[in-house]
Amino acid sequence: MRENHAKRKMLAGQPAFGYTLQLGAPLVAEALANCGIDFILIDTQHGTFGPDTVIATLMALSCGRAVPMARVARNDYTLIGRLLDDGVLGIIVPLVHTREDARAVADACRFPPRGMRSWGWGRARVYGADYPEWIDEELFVGVQIESAQAVENAEAILSVPGIDGCWIGPGDLALSLGIDPRRAAGDERQERAIERVLEACRNTGKIAGYAAYSVEDALYRAQQGFRFVTAGSDIGFLVQGALRGVEQLGLTAQVGRGYGE
Numbered sequence: 001m002r003e004n005h006a007k008r009k010m011l012a013g014q015p016a017f018g019y020t021l022q023l024g025a026p027l028v029a030e031a032l033a034n035c036g037i038d039f040i041l042i043d044t045q046h047g048t049f050g051p052d053t054v055i056a057t058l059m060a061l062s063c064g065r066a067v068p069m070a071r072v073a074r075n076d077y078t079l080i081g082r083l084l085d086d087g088v089l090g091i092i093v094p095l096v097h098t099r100e101d102a103r104a105v106a107d108a109c110r111f112p113p114r115g116m117r118s119w120g121w122g123r124a125r126v127y128g129a130d131y132p133e134w135i136d137e138e139l140f141v142g143v144q145i146e147s148a149q150a151v152e153n154a155e156a157i158l159s160v161p162g163i164d165g166c167w168i169g170p171g172d173l174a175l176s177l178g179i180d181p182r183r184a185a186g187d188e189r190q191e192r193a194i195e196r197v198l199e200a201c202r203n204t205g206k207i208a209g210y211a212a213y214s215v216e217d218a219l220y221r222a223q224q225g226f227r228f229v230t231a232g233s234d235i236g237f238l239v240q241g242a243l244r245g246v247e248q249l250g251l252t253a254q255v256g257r258g259y260g261e
Contacts, residue, residue, distance in 0.1 A: 002127050004089045004138040006038040006067040010165070010207045015222035018069070020211075020233040022047035026056040028234045033064020041230060042070040044083070045094050051082070055123060058087050062126070069140065075101055077116075080108040085121040089138055092167050096143035099156040106162030109141045114162055140164050142209055142228060146172035151193045154200035165207025165228055168197055185213070198225055 006016040018039040021029055024047060032040060042049060042057055049057070054070070061068045069090030070083045083091060093105045107116040114136060124131055141162060145154055146169030158166060173193060174184035184190045194210075201208035202225075209228030212218035218231035246253050 010227040024048035026060040030060035039067040087124040090140035094144040102160040147176040158204040158206040167209035
């Protein structure tokens with residue numbers, strides 16, 4: 001059995017912090033696996049990952065304590081099932097707008113009678129023969145609430161059995177509200193929508209999540225009540241570190257600090 005200590009922390013009311021992988025580089029995953037972060041999120045929606053690099057990345061993460069999770073490309077039964085069969089212990093599904101969307105997510109993630117996940121798995125067999133006996137409890141299933149429609153339906157979405165929580169995507173949420181994502185921080189419309197989702201999580205007893213722009217933003221969101229919080233990405237850390245070096249060398253940066261965040 002592989003214990004999902006990140007989920008345990010969240011259920012205990014503590015924030016679990018994660019880093020997102022977008023580069024499709026297993027060596028980066030291996031380097032971060034034991035850095036002390038609670039979970040690593042493989043981004044197959046916006047990241048540069050194919051089926052083989054997902055497998056290689058999960059193998060690299062197996063050497064560390066960080067819980068392996070993934071964002072699926074879209075709300076698709078087969079794509080979700082493949083990531084679960086590969087051995088992720090957390091799944092994030094983007095662009096969930098309605099209760100029906102959330103029900104499809106839960107059905108794809110949970111074995112009968114709780115859902116409709118197909119019996120059978122590939123790399124996940126490394127967890128042992130008792131995998132089907134514990135995976136439904138250890139798996140974290142989160143839906144992305146990232147549209148005005150989803151905010152309106154947040155309580156209905158989060159009340160679906162089998163959904164553990166959500167992960168707010170502030171960029172797409174801003175776009176749906178008519179806000180430039182680069183200028184969304186502090187916008188009253190954005191913050192009201194975020195608070196409504198947070199309230200929906202409180203009302204349903206589900207875990208509130210947020211894709212923070214920085215470590216500082218992650219700490220702020222954790223204080224606000226969010227428990228599933230990403231605090232940066234591999235490409236963001238790489239570019240930010242390079243930019244700091246450029247500044248210290250007295251050179252002119254060619255990209256903005258928002259790149260890769």
